[in-house]
Amino acid sequence: MILVAFTWSELAQQVVTGLRNGGIYASLALALVLIYRSTRVINFAQGELATFTTFVAWSLMNHGLGFWAAFPLVLAIAFLGGAAIERVVIRPVENASALTIVIVTLGLALLLNGLMNVIWGGGEKQFRGPFSTRTIQLGGVAISIQDIGVVAVSVAIVVLLGLFFRFTKLGLALRAAALNPASSRLVGVRVGWMLALGWGLAAVLGAVAGMMIAPIVFLDPNMMQTVLLYAFVAAALGGLDSPVGAVVGGLALGLLITLLGRYVGFVGETLKLPAALLVILLLLLVRPAGLFGRLAVRRV
Amino acid sequence: MPLLELVDVEASYGPVKALHGVSLAVEEGELAAVLGANGAGKTTTLRAISGVVRRSGSIVFAGKKLPRRPESTARLGIAHVPEGRGTFSELSVWDNLRLGGYTRRSGTKEDARRVFEFFPQLEERRLQQAGTLSGGEQQMLALGRALMQRPRLLLLDEPSLGLAPLVVEEIFGALERMNEQDGTTIVVVEQNARLALRAARRAYVLEVGRVVLGGPSEELRANESVRKSYLG
Numbered sequence: 248m249i250l251v252a253f254t255w256s257e258l259a260q261q262v263v264t265g266l267r268n269g270g271i272y273a274s275l276a277l278a279l280v281l282i283y284r285s286t287r288v289i290n291f292a293q294g295e296l297a298t299f300t301t302f303v304a305w306s307l308m309n310h311g312l313g314f315w316a317a318f319p320l321v322l323a324i325a326f327l328g329g330a331a332i333e334r335v336v337i338r339p340v341e342n343a344s345a346l347t348i349v350i351v352t353l354g355l356a357l358l359l360n361g362l363m364n365v366i367w368g369g370g371e372k373q374f375r376g377p378f379s380t381r382t383i384q385l386g387g388v389a390i391s392i393q394d395i396g397v398v399a400v401s402v403a404i405v406v407l408l409g410l411f412f413r414f415t416k417l418g419l420a421l422r423a424a425a426l427n428p429a430s431s432r433l434v435g436v437r438v439g440w441m442l443a444l445g446w447g448l449a450a451v452l453g454a455v456a457g458m459m460i461a462p463i464v465f466l467d468p469n470m471m472q473t474v475l476l477y478a479f480v481a482a483a484l485g486g487l488d489s490p491v492g493a494v495v496g497g498l499a500l501g502l503l504i505t506l507l508g509r510y511v512g513f514v515g516e517t518l519k520l521p522a523a524l525l526v527i528l529l530l531l532l533v534r535p536a537g538l539f540g541r542l543a544v545r546r547v
Numbered sequence: 548m549p550l551l552e553l554v555d556v557e558a559s560y561g562p563v564k565a566l567h568g569v570s571l572a573v574e575e576g577e578l579a580a581v582l583g584a585n586g587a588g589k590t591t592t593l594r595a596i597s598g599v600v601r602r603s604g605s606i607v608f609a610g611k612k613l614p615r616r617p618e619s620t621a622r623l624g625i626a627h628v629p630e631g632r633g634t635f636s637e638l639s640v641w642d643n644l645r646l647g648g649y650t651r652r653s654g655t656k657e658d659a660r661r662v663f664e665f666f667p668q669l670e671e672r673r674l675q676q677a678g679t680l681s682g683g684e685q686q687m688l689a690l691g692r693a694l695m696q697r698p699r700l701l702l703l704d705e706p707s708l709g710l711a712p713l714v715v716e717e718i719f720g721a722l723e724r725m726n727e728q729d730g731t732t733i734v735v736v737e738q739n740a741r742l743a744l745r746a747a748r749r750a751y752v753l754e755v756g757r758v759v760l761g762g763p764s765e766e767l768r769a770n771e772s773v774r775k776s777y778l779g
Contacts, residue, residue: 416649423635423646430633433597434696435621435650 253510259388261509262502267394267463269501270401274456275471275478276485276493277405278449283487285425285445286337288345291352294475295359296332297453298468300325301461302367304454305374314377314458321458322451329450330443337446338439363468376462397459404455405494408448412490421445477504484527486540495538500527548610550575550732551596551700556604558595565591567756568604573700573749578726578733580743580764582777583753589736590630592753593702596620596734597627609699622650626698630705632689636678640669643677643688647695655695662691665721683714690721701725703735707742715739719746740777744768752777 275293282290300321307317332355340351378396382389412418424431424441431438457471464470481500485492503526508519531537549572558566566588573579583589595602598617606613613620617627626647635643644662648655663670666687672680677688686706693701706722707715723746725731737743744750744764752760752773760767767773 416645419638419642419645420649423638423642426637427633427635429599430629430635431646432617433599433621433627433629433633434646434692435618436646437618 256388257509260390261505263390263394263398265502265505266498267397267501268505269481269498270398271456271460271474271497272477272481272500273494273497274401274404274452274459275474276481276497277408277490278452278456279478279482280485280487280490280493281445281449281452283482284490285421285442286348288348288352289479290449291349291475292332292355292359293449293453293478294471295356295363295468296325296329296450297457297474298466298471299359299363300328300450300454301374301457301466301470302363302468304458305367305372305461305466308375314375318377318458321454325450325454326447329453330447332450333443333446337442341442360468367468369468371465371467374458374461374466376459378462393462397463400455400459404452408452409490417444480524480527482537483531484537486537489537489539492537492539503527549573550577550609551734552605552607553592553596554605554607556592556595556602556606558591558600558602560591560600565600565756566595566602569595569753569756569758571751571758571761573732573734575732576726576730577749578723578735578747580747580750581734581736581753582738582740582743582750582767582773584776585738586755587753588756589753590704591756593627593629593704593734593736597625597702599627599629621696624696624699625702626693626696626700627702628689628693628704628706632685633692634677634680634685634688636676638677639674640677640680640688641673643692644669644673644695647692651695651697658695658697662694665694665724666691683710683718686710686714686718687721690718694725698731701731701733703733705736705738707737707739715742722746740773744778 275297278293279290282288303324304317304321307320308314336351336355337348340347376393378393380391380393382391412422420431420436421441421444424436424438428438456474460474461470477500478497481496482493484500485494485496500523504519504523507514507522508516511522514522551573554570555568556566556570557564557568569588569592581589581592591600594600596606596613598615598620601615608623608625635646644659645655648658668684669687669691672684677685680688706718710718719742722733722735726733735743735747744767747764749762750764750767751758752767760770760773
């Protein structure tokens, strides 16, 4: 391999950029895992759902709201929208085969994409993020405030979600409903509502990812399509069943793509994506369940 | 008035009818046993009560018609420990117990203390993944989970299945104490008729989806056909 000129300060910058992208992939991957765990279905509409809520944020900000005023409002709208979609669109096909549900989520993605084109038009829009793109010096390393902010927000959301799952009764019920719906019903958990809650939370994660990436790229109806692809890869790398895996998978993928592109000479900008995917493919050949995917231990 | 009364309850799995009109009654505070051979409809009877399986006919619980969904019967105070114990194997012992108390607003700590008094082994293993417990401990955990619901009626499906005799003794001892100390009404389905008739005050015998015999345990123990078929 041909190594490219190397300095520590540049490595630090690259790592932060990688983690920034990784944090966004991780949020969306986590959304996929949340829904997969409870329904065994990959939600192909997760990306469009995220973009849609980002457009809602854009509209609110166009009506004079600041980013941080719009932020909780958008999260609430995303939550209700996600839960409503589960009740209205997914519920009727709940007992159908996984393939049927996958097709329904694909249809939902197309529908949302069309709606965005109708409501907001197809062109790219500038989305003013909450963080300045200025760089600051941290121990001789120049790092953009935006990158730090995106990483911080992603981490905060993931930590909050983890606390919710671990320490609240509702979070426990949500996990239980995914693991063993029959037993959950017997202790009084309303499993149907838990699925709606899961979709709501997934939509919230998607909305965060959308609002974090929109200032970096431009906002347009297809904005999340590539990101969704990365999120799939991140989730598969971490193990589709594992929320921790989704986060680690997302961060690892972000780092891998950035560092391969920068430091491995023949890879460069053009080959960084296939190179990263190749590494992950090899890894999955060794560990098909992903890094954190595990089988439940049972003794009888 | 009995706490639980089934009149002409029928239930099917697809085209296969499992219950052909089951009628039985359980008094408040009673420990009742349901006996019968494999496929007689014992498990289905419990499932019909808790609402896991679709049924027709009338089930009255505490003077009211019983709803037909397990989430709802659980909220009315019916705890059902299903066939295979229904353990959340991937979760810790403690989380399994917390789930038992899901519908209760408070008192998780005190209720857990009572469970640990019944089954001290569970306290030592509270952070362990439930799927790694031994069969006997899992049965204790299932009972503990049910106890956390503070049930008025406890439905148990074959608690002795696959367990060593000593463990079975321990489990049934705990059941009798729950029944006597807390006044919890218990309906237990058992293949081991000798054991069930010893613990229960009243028993019913099911054959191909119907109640063919019912009455106080002493009467059934003395009954010729019960002796032949179930007590060997």
